[in-house]
Every structure is written in structure tokens, then in C-alpha cells.
Amino acid sequence: MKSMQRPGLPVLFAGAILFASVLVALVGNVFTPHAVTDQALLSRLQPPAFMGGQAEFPLGTDRIGRDMVTRLVAGLQMSLSVALMGTLIGAVFGTLVGFAAAHFRGLVEEALMMLVDFQASLPFILIALTLLAFFGNSMVLFVILMGMFGWETYARLARGVVLSARAQPYAKAVEALGAGPGRLYGLHILPNIASALIVQVTLTFPQIILLETSLSFLGLGIQPPNISLGQILGDGRDYLSTAWWISVWPGLLIFLITLSMSILGDALRDRLDPMLKTRTS
């Protein structure tokens, strides 16, 4: 059995990185002696401790002497939670749209699928920038925007699977026994497509992280006083020649998280999606 096989080294590495990032995001600020807003104006642009900086600031300080470790923990919290919320909103909304399209068929299905095609035809960052420009930036709008990313993939996936599941005997049997659509979709069809949805979640999550950090990097995403990894990176751009660490640490963190998530996603897909496996092997 292939599914009993032990995970390879890259997968273990990826799992460890993700576990560590979540842990740091959850409890990291307990161990940092500084507050996010603490400024030490005498210690501006201090290099990391291992490069001759002060031991008090292990990863250096920024332009107004704020501790990089503290800011990175706060940025990590923000980036991870925004991406998590965005992923969940998109997954739930998209799946419901897919179910609705497959349930009602006809005109409703056509209209919903047209919306799906529309969103798929444009790069999402374009839609996001338009809405940000016209409606102004706020935390609520930004989280909703992150939730709007990727719903079309879930909708397509859910619709396709429901259409094929409804033709199968078990769905017919459940219907014949008098179950309503809620029971049929929630208790019988959803568990059957759960693995496909989980794979999709692992693919969407790093994309949302990249979207959020890109927008925050451009100064159009998470706004101060809130902190995101992309925003720290963007702030550090003006200090590249004197203080590379301001940009490099958050960039490295984002890279490690998206890399780990992609590796895990690929591994999960190979495991949970037997159709794909038989096709490629």
C-alpha cells in the first residue's frame, strides 16, 4: 500500500517549518521582550546580533529602532490569520456556489458559471486593485477581498463532483429514502469530495499569502499600525544599501511558508487524489 509509505524528507521539512511558523505566530510574542511599537532611537538600523549588533536585538532593528523579531512575529500573525480567513471564506463560498449550480441547473447554473468564467479570465490582483481603489482600503474589505480569491476553483470543483455524484446509486438511494438536499449535500456528498477540497485548500493558501504580501509590499494591503510580512519587506526597500535585514527576514519567512505549503500540497494531492495518481503513474 502506497498510503502506508512514510513521508519523504522534503515533506517532513515542510511540515516542521509550518508547525514552527504557526507556533511562533501563536506564542512568539510571549518571549519577545519588546512591544511592537517600542522604539529605541539610539539603536536605529542595528545589524543582527550575529553580525556585530546588540544581543538585545537578535535579528537587528529597523529605521526607528524597533526590534525585528517582535515585528516579524506580529507580521507572521497577521499574514497567517488573514490568509487563513481568506482561504476559509473562499472555500465555503465557492463550494456553496458549486452546490447551488449543480442543484438548480438551468439558468441559475449558467449565470453562476458565467461569473466563475469571468473571475477566472482576469488575474485576481487586477480585480483586487480595482476594488481597493474605488472603495478605499479597510481591514474588513481586505479580508473579504482575500476571501474572493480562488472561490471560482472551488465552485468548479464542487459543481463537477456533485454532478457526477448525483448520478451514482448512493445519492439516488439517499434521495429515495426521503433525504432533503441539505442532508444529501452536507452528509453524503461533502464527505466524498472532502479530499479534493482539502487539496485545493493547500493550493489556495500559499497563493493567498502571496497575494496579501504582494499587496502589502506595494503599500496597498495591510496598513499601519497593523503589520504584515509584506509590509515590513516593502518598508525595508528604502534601506537596502544600509540595512538589508529589514527586507530579507520577512522575505525569507514568506518564501519558507509558501514553499512548505506547496510541498505539502503536492504530497497531499498524490495521496488523496487517486485519480490523478493513476493518470500520471
Next chain:
Amino acid sequence: MTRFWLIKFARTVLTLWFVVTFAFVVLRTSGDPVVALLGADAMPDEIEHFRELWGLDQPLFVQYLSYIGQMATGQFGVSLRDSRPVMDIILERLPATVQLGLAAFALAALVGIPAGILAALRRGGWLDRAIMALAVFGFALPNFFLGILLILLFSLTWQILPSSGSGTFRHLIMPAVTLATFTAGTLARFTRSAMLEVLERPYMRAAAAKGVPAWKRVLLHALPNAAIPIVTVIGLNLGQLVAGAIVVETVFAWPGIGRLLVIAVSQRDLAVVQGLVLVIAVTMVLANLMVDLLYGVLDPRIREAAR
């Protein structure tokens, strides 16, 4: 055959209509369109002229039709910053983006496709694993971070390439490499899986048995049959290239429409944002149409199926 083209064209027109409608809905739900497009401190007679021009005293449906007319003829209003027509500003910036996009695309194809073929031919070997590891790195690495790293190394540490601006070939290198990395990674992965699928087909064994040399089998027998998924990925990646250009142009201060869009959004220069979004969207939809049509050319079965 005609039916195939007709369906494609109908879908394209439908998507374009959606794009314009989306812009109209956003414009009308976000506030007064006159204020949005002319600015809060516009002259009263200017506002009056605009209201008449756009028929804002007419019913909403008439406004909608006249809006479509305005957009279709490229009348996007004027920029808040320098009061120049939006269309002029866009046309001025467009060549830089096209140049960067083509360079990045060519680089991605020249690196990604051969890398994918090589990986497929050496399946399971160290070369395959190395290429695939690089590909995963390529699309997990955020482009803004890659850009910053390149600037740190090549501009600040070794001082061999300019960190920003445009004009010479040396200015083009880092933005093009940054923009190409993601696409090259994706292309390598898809080329590999498409080639693997084709390499196992009976006709490949037949060609080998006939004594066709290996390079000919790969380039003339396998590659054309693997072309469809590769072209699909190229089509899907156009959006990625556009999205990437928005970020990469900002990192390297490249004077194209991506940077223009970021500046316009941060200054809430709404007429410019709207014009850019429409121009980019139309370009993308038309590019997708061309990819679709290319399928028909590459694979006669697709034409047959649509008949």
C-alpha cells in the same frame, strides 16, 4: 470549423461585456462617478459638461449603454494628477510593459520547456530531481522578494547591474529574470508531465523500433503531441505575467503600466485605474482567445469535437 470559431468569439464578446459591466457597477456603487473621475475640486462647468456627455441625467439603463459606448471608443476620462486623457497616458506607458513581458516570456519558454523535456527524459535521475526542485523554488519564491535579492546582490554588492529604470539592455535583465522565474517553473513542471505521458505511447516505441534517432523522436514525434497542455499552461500564465508585471515594475521602477496602476491605486486616480483595468482585461481576454484558436490549429480533434 465555423462553429468552433463562432463559439469562441461569442464567449469572448460575453466576457468583454462582463468586464465593462463590472467596471460600471464598481463605478456606480462606490460614489458619484463625476467626483470619481474628475476629482472633488473639479470646476462646475466641467462637471456639467461631463454629466451631459455621459448622460448622467438619463435613466440608469441609458447611462449604462452610453458608458459601454464611451469605453468601447477608449474615452476613459482624464487623470487627476495632470489632467491628461487617460488613454494617452496608457499608450505612453504600454511599450515598456510589452517589452518587459515579451522578454520575460521568451526567457521563461527558453529555460522552462527544455528543462521540462530534459527532466522527462531523465525521469527519476538526479537531473530530474534537481530541475523539479528548482521549479518548485521558482514558483514558491515571491517575485518581489526575488527582485529585492537580485538588487542586493547584483546592484549593491557586486555593482554590475542597475537597480532601477529602463533604457538599456542591462536595465532589462533583472526585471525580466524576476518576472520569468515563476512562469519558467510552471512551464518546466507541465512540460515534464506532458512529455512523460507522450513518451510512453506505443508510437514512440514504434519510432524507436524503426530506428529513428533519439533527438528526432523527442523533437518531431513527442514534442508536437505534448504541445497542447504546454500551450494551455502558457495561456493560463499570461494572467500570471500581467499580475507579476504589476509587482516587478514597482520593484525595479520600470516605467510601464503595472507601475502606473500601483501609483494610480495609491493616489486613488480612479479614471486611470478604470482605464488600465479595462485595457489589461481586454488584452487578456483577446490573448486567451488566441490561445483557444491555437488549440484548433494544433489539434484537429478539438475542431472536430466542436463541430
